[in-house]
Amino acid sequence: MSLHIFNTESRQKEMFTPINPNQVGMYVCGITVYDLCHIGHARVMVVFDTVVRHLRTLGYSVNYVRNITDIDDKIIKRALENGESIQALTGRMIAEMHADEMAMNVLRPDEEPKATEYMDEIKLMIETLVQKGFAYPAKNGDVYFKVKSFEQYGRLSGKNIDDLEAGARVEVNNIKQDPMDFVLWKASKENEPSWNSEWGAGRPGWHIECSAMATKCLGNHFDIHGGGMDLSFPHHENEIAQSECATGEHYVNTWMHCGFVRIDDEKMSKSLNNFFTIKEVLKVFHPEVIRYFLLASHYRSPVNYSQENLESARASVGRLYSALELVAPAKATQNTAFEASFMAVMNDDFNTPKAMAVLFDLAKEINKSKDAGLAGLLVKLGNQIGLLEQDATTFFKSQPSQSELTDEAIEQLIVERKEARANKDFARSDEIRDLLSEQGIELLDSSEGTTWRKG
RNA sequence: GGCGGAAUAGCAAAGUGGCUAUGCAGUGGAUUGCAAAUCCAUCUACCUCGGUUCGACUCCGGGUUCCGCCUCCA
Numbered sequence: 001m002s003l004h005i006f007n008t009e010s011r012q013k014e015m016f017t018p019i020n021p022n023q024v025g026m027y028v029c030g031i032t033v034y035d036l037c038h039i040g041h042a043r044v045m046v047v048f049d050t051v052v053r054h055l056r057t058l059g060y061s062v063n064y065v066r067n068i069t070d071i072d073d074k075i076i077k078r079a080l081e082n083g084e085s086i087q088a089l090t091g092r093m094i095a096e097m098h099a100d101e102m103a104m105n106v107l108r109p110d111e112e113p114k115a116t117e118y119m120d121e122i123k124l125m126i127e128t129l130v131q132k133g134f135a136y137p138a139k140n141g142d143v144y145f146k147v148k149s150f151e152q153y154g155r156l157s158g159k160n161i162d163d164l165e166a167g168a169r170v171e172v173n174n175i176k177q178d179p180m181d182f183v184l185w186k187a188s189k190e191n192e193p194s195w196n197s198e199w200g201a202g203r204p205g206w207h208i209e210c211s212a213m214a215t216k217c218l219g220n221h222f223d224i225h226g227g228g229m230d231l232s233f234p235h236h237e238n239e240i241a242q243s244e245c246a247t248g249e250h251y252v253n254t255w256m257h258c259g260f261v262r263i264d265d266e267k268m269s270k271s272l273n274n275f276f277t278i279k280e281v282l283k284v285f286h287p288e289v290i291r292y293f294l295l296a297s298h299y300r301s302p303v304n305y306s307q308e309n310l311e312s313a314r315a316s317v318g319r320l321y322s323a324l325e326l327v328a329p330a331k332a333t334q335n336t337a338f339e340a341s342f343m344a345v346m347n348d349d350f351n352t353p354k355a356m357a358v359l360f361d362l363a364k365e366i367n368k369s370k371d372a373g374l375a376g377l378l379v380k381l382g383n384q385i386g387l388l389e390q391d392a393t394t395f396f397k398s399q400p401s402q403s404e405l406t407d408e409a410i411e412q413l414i415v416e417r418k419e420a421r422a423n424k425d426f427a428r429s430d431e432i433r434d435l436l437s438e439q440g441i442e443l444l445d446s447s448e449g450t451t452w453r454k455g
Numbered sequence: 456g457g458c459g460g461a462a463u464a465g466c467a468a469a470g471u472g473g474c475u476a477u478g479c480a481g482u483g484g485a486u487u488g489c490a491a492a493u494c495c496a497u498c499u500a501c502c503u504c505g506g507u508u509c510g511a512c513u514c515c516g517g518g519u520u521c522c523g524c525c526u527c528c529a
Contacts, residue, residue, distance in 0.1 A: 011459085028529095029529075030529085031529075032527090032528080032529095037529090038529090040528090040529050041529055042529090043529070044529045045529090047529095072527090073527080074527075074528095154458095157458070157459080157524075157525085158458055158459070159457075159458055159459095159524085159525070160457075160458080162457090163456080163457040163458075163525080164457080164458095164525060206527085227529065228528080228529030229459095229460090229523065229524080229529080230523075230524070230527095230528055230529065231528080231529070232459095232524075233458090233524055233525065234524090234525080234526090235528090257529095258529075259460090259523090260522090260523075260529080261529085262522080265521075265522070266522085267522080267523070267528090268529095269527095269528060269529085270527090270528070271527070271528065293467095296467075296468065296477095296478080297467085297468065297469090298468085298469075300460085301460090301461085301468085302460090302461080302522070302523085303467095303468095304467085308466070308467085308479095309466085309467065309479095311479085312466070312467060312478075312479045312480085313467090313478090313479090314479095315478080315479055315480090316467095316477095316478045316479065318492095319478075319479090319492095322491095322492055322493080323492095323493090325492080326492075326493075345469095351469075351470095353468055353469050353470095353476095353477080353478095354469055354470080354476080354477080356468090356469090356477070356478075357468095357469070357476060357477040357478080358477090359477095360477055360478065361476095361477080364493095364494090367492090367493055367494070368493085368494070421488080424488080426488055426489070429488085429489080430488095430489060430490085433489080433490070437490095442490085442491065443490080443491080444490085444491050444492070445487080445488095445489090445490075445491080446491095446492090453491090
């Protein structure tokens with residue numbers, strides 16, 4: 001049983017074999033930090049977090065690198081609008097991003113290189129490309145990559161250079177030798193942050209940042225490179241061109257791209273202004289509910305964000321936790337068919353929806369058998385994909401809710417209801433149940449007494 | 456125009472050349488003072504038209520519709 005991953009470049013599932021046995025180098029394109037992260041960003045974070053967790057479960061030592069783009073046109077523009085410095089803006093947004101990740105139970109990457117801290121590597125790579133004849137400085141101080149000098153350009157996206165030119169959506173620019181050429185170094189305008197270089201003051205283009213950082217952190221040739229679908233062209237195509245021309249080595253073995261989060265069947269994005277930030281959604285839904293929602297579809301498929309879908313996800317996660325509330329987990333039972341299926345489906349290109357189905361089958365078995373070892377196994381397998389990390393009671397009490405009631409006030413009402421029930425005053429008892437129900441608080445009676453939960 | 460991806464029950468979402476996916480919701484029953492949770496049973500499927508096949512939702516071909524990329528984008 002071995003891991004198979006769908007490689008965007010070959011458009012098929014391939015058996016995964018790391019370059020160095022037992023070690024995996026993985027680079028994922030991170031965020032441009034000019035605003036808060038939205039649910040689309042959350043998907044990339046959660047998907048690749050799940051990939052890393054599974055690779056580690058398989059015993060690989062993973063070096064997970066995810067960059068931060070902390071210099072770019074949008075950042076400059078936003079800082080100016082806000083009347084704050086670029087560092088203040090990016091520093092704030094990076095802190096917010098880390099807070100979002102922590103809330104979502106996303107493990108921090110092993111390295112988070114920032115573009116502004118890799119200027120030497122970036123300039124060196126551009127220099128090499130110019131020296132080797134793959135790039136040229138233009139008269140205005142920009143430096144461009146000569147797309148036609150790389151014969152294999154288009155091999156990742158399956159695009160043909162001639163078709164691209166016919167598309168006529170490329171920037172009109174008489175400074176470039178060819179309309180397809182893309183910028184490696186941008187001459188700075190007045191009042192823009194800049195770094196000195198042999199081509200004059202400027203800053204790097206977006207594509208070269210990733211090539212330089214990935215190469216510096218993981219070497220010229222590494223195992224996995226990931227990102228959102230929209231990055232496969234032109235960003236990743238350009239990375240291949242830059243890196244392979246500069247180093248002369250094959251850049252990446254496996255390309256992974258995750259699908260979009262949609263709103264009303266349209267891509268969620270900042271430019272369309274139809275996005276929900278992670279923070280907004282966390283106000284309404286528990287982080288594990290959001291994580292479940294994102295993993296309940298295959299990572300390459302689109303997911304549609306909606307209130308209904310999140311509510312359904314909440315009920316589903318609740319079913320898993322109900323089993324754990326019913327049976328306190330003990331040490332996980334070893335060598336079960338459940339675990340074998342779970343591993344098998346995860347090894348099949350990270351089929352998390354099928355992995356969930358295994359979890360539900362397991363939950364059903366726990367409900368029937370009351371087997372504490374199986375409950376432990378449910379927790380163990382859930383944890384492998386970043387779910388079921390909480391105690392069941394804590395989970396049910398920590399659902400975001402509109403309730404104004406304090407825990408003490410709720411307990412108070414439960415005591416009052418207990419007395420009413422003892423006196424067979426069921427009218428008052430039901431009144432209290434309804435009152436709490438309106439606040440989103442559910443009461444659960446059992447032989448051991450009454451407990452409550454939110455949601 | 457070029458390249459790529461989708462169409463599965465009320466909703467969400469996997470998958471398979473013949474064998475119950477799974478979850479939410481619904482229905483009937485057990486259980487409960489009433490509920491919740493749970494268990495048992497149960498109703499809803501594979502866009503369309505052809506072809507291959509003993510047999511296709513699954514393979515092949517033609518349609519239709521939707522989405523993404525080709526410009527910054529996760």
